[in-house]
Amino acid sequence: YAESFVYRTSRSIKIFLFEHDAIIRLQQFRRSQIAGVTLGAANFVNFASMALMFWYGGLLTMRRLAAFADCFRVFLVFVNTSRGIGEAGALTPDFAEASIAIDSVFQILDRKTKIDTDDKLRDIHFAYLTRPNVMLFKGFCFQIHAGQRVAVVGQSGSGKSTIVGLIERFYDPSKGTVYIDGKDLKKVNLQSIRSHISLVNQEPTLFAMSIRDNIVYVKDGVTDAEIIEAAMTANAHNSLPDGYSTFPGESVLQLSATSALDAESERIVQAVLDSVTLGRSTIAVAHRVVSFSDFNSHHFPYHACRLTIRQAHLFAVLLDGVILEQGNHNDLIARDPAGAYYVLVYSQAGPH
Ligand SMILES: Nc1ncnc2c1ncn2[C@@H]1O[C@H](COP(=O)(O)OP(=O)(O)OP(=O)(O)O)[C@@H](O)[C@H]1O
Incomplete structure (x- = not known):
């Protein structure tokens, strides 16, 4: 009846988009029919054979062809065996359900989930609260693919x-969305996201406590091995006069500041930056555009620039609140001698 009802009403079912629902119901109906018939047949065989056995056993006992004890023994074997067969029959609907369920399990296993690990800034508008009338960003989009090294340049x-402040969520954009690992920054736990972001400032902040305490400060429960590993990574392990109890003074700060480096220190800092940024999405901010004029030269006057932007996969030129150009160094230089990037790189204007 249900089957013919489904066929008769198939038009309405389609119109009301119940098609999928109707197919499932029809399948369930067929399954319950099979289960009912199987269970009925199993019970029939069970009880009919019991009746047959009682009748035949009684006949044999009456004619003294078999002892009652033997008949009873056969009866017990029969009851136990038929119960086993009956219970197996009762599982038939479960087998049917399992065969349908296993399909969906494999569908889930075979599914190729696309995990978005890109960082994106979409339609970013921003004005500082203290200067609400100055629209610093006027709606730009920008994407950093996972593991990419990007340099943002501009006056x-x-x-x-x-x-960088927007990515760290020091501020929220007035309009637009920042996505980290494909997730809206406003919807993720701030502490968790910041624990995955490292910020290397040009003027590093060291607290007025020992180097050891400075390292420990950033994370609870740091082991001695981790302290040494952090210092080794930063290439500071062997350069601390009093080991980890060294109190950071002017000299340590001077050493760390990327803008005041001699060639050897620069090489060391670059190696550290290369190793810690390997495989990570990195955004580098080149502060002094004038130094692009000497981009490939060893006499590059502003070390910080050369350090941070070297080997960037992508350069983004920020001008008047929008990202005016983006691409790799060679493409941007080749694109347009009057282009913003070209002008930035070759402009000989004095330092800003
Ligand atoms: N907290 C703040 N409140 C108000 N205005 C700010 C604040 N921080 C920065 N600004 C202003 O916003 C503008 C952009 O500053 P930002 O430091 O992002 O520029 P930048 O391109 O990194 O500059 P530089 O290369 O000199 O470091 C500047 O005009 C600056 O004066």
Whole structure:
């Protein structure tokens, strides 16, 4: 009846988009029919054979062809065996369900989930609260693919550091969305996201306590091995006059500041930056555009620039609140001699 009802009403079922629902119901109906018939047949065989056995056993006992004890023994074997067969029959609907369920299990296993690990800034508008009338960002989009090294370049005051501030969620954009690992930054736990972001400042902050305490400060329950590993990674392990109890003074700060490096220190800092950024999405902010004029030269006057932007996969030029150009160094240089990037690289204007 259900089958013919489904066929008769198939048009309405389609119109009301019940098709999938109707197919499932029809399948369930067929399954319950099979289960009912199987269970009925199993019970029939069970009880009919019991009746047969009682009748035949009684006949044999009456004619003294078999002892009652033997008949009873056969009866017990029969009851136990038929119960086993009956219970197996009762599992038939479960087998049917399992065969349908296993399909969906394999569908889930075979599914190729696309995990978005890109960081994106979409349609970013921003003005500092203290200067609400100055729209620093006027709606730009920008994407960093997982593991990519990106350099944001632009005139002083164009908002390069502010982009970093938005990614760290020091501020929220007035309009637009920041996505980290494909997730809206406003919807993720701030502490968790910040624990995955490392910020290397040009002027590093060291607290007025020993180097050891400075390292421990960033994370609870740090072991001695981790302290040494952190110092080794930063290439500071052998350069601390009093070991880890060294109190950071002017000299240590000077050593760390990327803008005041001699060639050897620069090489060391670069090696450290290369190793810690390997395989990570990195955004580098090049503060002094004028130094692009000497981009490939060893006499590059502003070390910080050369350090941070070297080997960037992508350069993004920030101008007047938007990302005006983006691409790799060679493409941008080749694109347009009057282009923003070209001008930045070759401009001989004095330092900002
Ligand atoms: N906390 C703040 N409140 C108000 N205005 C700010 C704040 N921080 C920065 N600004 C202003 O926003 C603009 C962009 O600053 P930002 O530091 O992001 O630029 P930048 O491109 O990194 O500059 P530079 O290359 O000189 O470091 C500047 O005009 C700056 O004066």
